Amino acid sequence: MTTIRSVAEEAGVSIASVSRVINGLAARGDTEERVWKAIKALDYQPNSAARALKVRRSEQICLSFDDLANPAYTMMTRGVGQALSASEYRLVLASAFSSVEEIIKHLKTMGRGFADGLIISPIYGDVRITKLLSNLQIPVVVIGTLPEGINADNVWVDSSAGVEAAIVHLKHVGRKKIAFLNGPLSTNPGRRRLAAFHNALASNNLQSLSENVFQADAFSPDSAYQTISSSKNLSTFDSIICANDQLAAGLMKYCSQNQIEIPSDLAVIGIDNTDLSSLLRPTLTTIDLHAEERGALAAQLMLQRLADPTRPIQKIVVEPTLVIRESTEEK
Amino acid sequence: MTTIRSVAEEAGVSIASVSRVINGLAARGDTEERVWKAIKALDYQPNSAARALKVRRSEQICLSFDDLANPAYTMMTRGVGQALSASEYRLVLASAFSSVEEIIKHLKTMGRGFADGLIISPIYGDVRITKLLSNLQIPVVVIGTLPEGINADNVWVDSSAGVEAAIVHLKHVGRKKIAFLNGPLSTNPGRRRLAAFHNALASNNLQSLSENVFQADAFSPDSAYQTISSSKNLSTFDSIICANDQLAAGLMKYCSQNQIEIPSDLAVIGIDNTDLSSLLRPTLTTIDLHAEERGALAAQLMLQRLADPTRPIQKIVVEPTLVIRESTEEK
DNA sequence: TTGTACGCGTTATCAG
DNA sequence: CTGATAACGCGTACAA
Numbered sequence: 001m002t003t004i005r006s007v008a009e010e011a012g013v014s015i016a017s018v019s020r021v022i023n024g025l026a027a028r029g030d031t032e033e034r035v036w037k038a039i040k041a042l043d044y045q046p047n048s049a050a051r052a053l054k055v056r057r058s059e060q061i062c063l064s065f066d067d068l069a070n071p072a073y074t075m076m077t078r079g080v081g082q083a084l085s086a087s088e089y090r091l092v093l094a095s096a097f098s099s100v101e102e103i104i105k106h107l108k109t110m111g112r113g114f115a116d117g118l119i120i121s122p123i124y125g126d127v128r129i130t131k132l133l134s135n136l137q138i139p140v141v142v143i144g145t146l147p148e149g150i151n152a153d154n155v156w157v158d159s160s161a162g163v164e165a166a167i168v169h170l171k172h173v174g175r176k177k178i179a180f181l182n183g184p185l186s187t188n189p190g191r192r193r194l195a196a197f198h199n200a201l202a203s204n205n206l207q208s209l210s211e212n213v214f215q216a217d218a219f220s221p222d223s224a225y226q227t228i229s230s231s232k233n234l235s236t237f238d239s240i241i242c243a244n245d246q247l248a249a250g251l252m253k254y255c256s257q258n259q260i261e262i263p264s265d266l267a268v269i270g271i272d273n274t275d276l277s278s279l280l281r282p283t284l285t286t287i288d289l290h291a292e293e294r295g296a297l298a299a300q301l302m303l304q305r306l307a308d309p310t311r312p313i314q315k316i317v318v319e320p321t322l323v324i325r326e327s328t329e330e331k
Numbered sequence: 332m333t334t335i336r337s338v339a340e341e342a343g344v345s346i347a348s349v350s351r352v353i354n355g356l357a358a359r360g361d362t363e364e365r366v367w368k369a370i371k372a373l374d375y376q377p378n379s380a381a382r383a384l385k386v387r388r389s390e391q392i393c394l395s396f397d398d399l400a401n402p403a404y405t406m407m408t409r410g411v412g413q414a415l416s417a418s419e420y421r422l423v424l425a426s427a428f429s430s431v432e433e434i435i436k437h438l439k440t441m442g443r444g445f446a447d448g449l450i451i452s453p454i455y456g457d458v459r460i461t462k463l464l465s466n467l468q469i470p471v472v473v474i475g476t477l478p479e480g481i482n483a484d485n486v487w488v489d490s491s492a493g494v495e496a497a498i499v500h501l502k503h504v505g506r507k508k509i510a511f512l513n514g515p516l517s518t519n520p521g522r523r524r525l526a527a528f529h530n531a532l533a534s535n536n537l538q539s540l541s542e543n544v545f546q547a548d549a550f551s552p553d554s555a556y557q558t559i560s561s562s563k564n565l566s567t568f569d570s571i572i573c574a575n576d577q578l579a580a581g582l583m584k585y586c587s588q589n590q591i592e593i594p595s596d597l598a599v600i601g602i603d604n605t606d607l608s609s610l611l612r613p614t615l616t617t618i619d620l621h622a623e624e625r626g627a628l629a630a631q632l633m634l635q636r637l638a639d640p641t642r643p644i645q646k647i648v649v650e651p652t653l654v655i656r657e658s659t660e661e662k
Numbered sequence: 663t664t665g666t667a668c669g670c671g672t673t674a675t676c677a678g
Numbered sequence: 679c680t681g682a683t684a685a686c687g688c689g690t691a692c693a694a
Binding site for chain 1: 664671
């Protein structure tokens with residue numbers, strides 16, 4: 001193994017000089033030159049564990065969320081990864097595959113100092129998670145709604161405004177009987193989007209028809225398909241907003257199999273603007289929540305906080321964008 | 332900060348005893364009890380940097396690939412993440428966002444000991460990557476074709492067999508004029524899948540029509556769309572195999588915009604069996620290369636090698652599966 | 663400007 | 679079975 005000692009020997013200087021050269025501190029020209037030469041010759045790489053132990057920084061940032069299967073999180077991961085790739089920090093992934101217990105396990109190990117910061121998108125409102133987060137000794141950036149009592153940098157998107165815009169749009173293209181296909185109510189997005197739906201109906205003077213909420217038990221196409229298949233009142237509505245594109249895709253599959261024409265029989269709107277939305281037939285009108293951008297913003301917040309721990313807490317609000325495609329064209 | 336010393340003090344024993352208790356070595360009943368009590372009381376977590384420095388293991392496994400934007404890699408990541416989540420190892424992501432230079436940068440830092448193993452899917456045949464890989468001091472598992480001269484555990488899928496099966500299937504449903512929509516030739520999959528196409532045509536006594544290869548410059552829907560739009564001979568063919576589902580989706584978009592009926596005018600086959608394939612209209616016949624499973628297998632190979640560095644090199648071959656859907660139904 | 667020496671928090675060795 | 683102590687590789691006072 002090639003350590004800082006071997007380099008020092010090779011270059012004929014002390015280890016202190018090698019360390020200084022590496023960390024860009026003052027050194028005489030020829031010393032510097034010899035050190036770099038030795039480093040190249042031996043292909044020396046500072047040991048990150050020793051360095052971390054000494055400087056108390058791991059140069060790693062942990063990204064934690066609930067389910068990598070959800071494309072929205074994939075997009076976020078890309079944003080974070082891209083923003084971090086230019087920095088000195090590595091990205092450690094801690095996806096929990098939809099289990100609160102796993103997230104808690106992860107959070108507990110965060111005290112070990114293997115990460116300098118945590119970016120987390122906590123979709124379950126579990127109090128244990130909140131408690132662990134608030135006890136954390138490293139900076140936290142939350143993507144999504146900030147849990148009660150947590151004071152952290154935050155990237156937030158007003159999904160309610162997106163749902164509102166969707167309903168305004170539906171009204172504008174002449175739809176009045178609007179339904180909502182929701183994901184699990186055990187999640188923050190599920191609860192928030194449903195509430196937004198009801199509020200938006202009211203604020204637009206639209207009737208809230210009975211049984212206008214279809215409740216899927218996961219944010220997945222299959223779950224949407226099951227839910228819709230087993231409920232018999234879809235034909236009551238002329239339009240439906242889905243809590244994400246995956247749900248919309250599952251719904252559209254059901255429609256195409258049951259001779260329900262989109263958009264003539266039923267207008268459909270999704271959320272997230274995933275790749276899916278422009279590839280489905282018809283193409284899907286959707287609320288872009290800018291997941292990738294939010295990931296990048298969260299990473300930037302983290303880098304800034306790491307660079308200056310004293311700066312005031314920041315909250316960045318991202319505005320949703322309604323992307324209009326074929327699935328809501330006028331009849 | 333609470334260290335092993337504080338725990339020792341609290342428990343009234345030596346730090347050596349604390350270390351032993353933690354690592355499950357022999358200790359007298361009451362000693363053990365007091366140590367655990369102190370650990371709970373102080374909420375002690377061993378510092379991972381100090382531990383890594385001492386035992387020369389970071390308990391991290393690095394996953395490196397070229398582009399997280401490609402759903403196939405997302406699926407792989409999930410497989411790896413899930414397989415690792417039960418282990419003591421963390422998953423460090425090093426996605427390179429389609430730049431060879433970035434991969435090389437990552438590989439160079441692997442010498443620092445921040446990861447105990449590297450799982451990599453090198454799709455560019457760059458010699459510098461091969462060289463860096465062979466110099467690595469930690470175990471490597473390669474997903475995909477093993478670069479010349481590299482001796483590593485390997486998870487390989489015979490995509491040629493998949494293409495062959497696709498062509499047999501097309502022939503069986505009465506298609507004879509088969510085209511191929513390829514991704515970049517600068518990638519291993521691009522080169523291999525194209526070769527497989529030509530071989531399969533020959534072995535099935537099918538005519539290789541002129542200009543039967545459409546060459547996209549990325550494995551993305553947009554790229555497929557551009558490529559097909561700017562080439563005027565698509566109507567020459569009655570069927571087309573695409574180098575992945577993304578390309579197929581882009582192609583299908585073009586078709587639906589240009590009144591080309593699938594499957595009656597053109598049968599379409601994709602590769603990867605991503606979520607997309609069952610959600611597109613018509614649903615897409617595709618070659619499942621079992622990306623998630625390959626990721627999980629690679630992780631298992633890595634865990635096994637880490638547990639026993641002397642075990643012989645393993646190569647796991649995954650068989651592709653042709654998933655038949657609507658896009659290749661008989662006319 | 664350079665070198666010596668110490669400490670970061672652990673694990674592991676070796677006497678007791 | 680336990681406790682003192684020497685590493686692990688690096689960064690940095692402090693002294694030269």
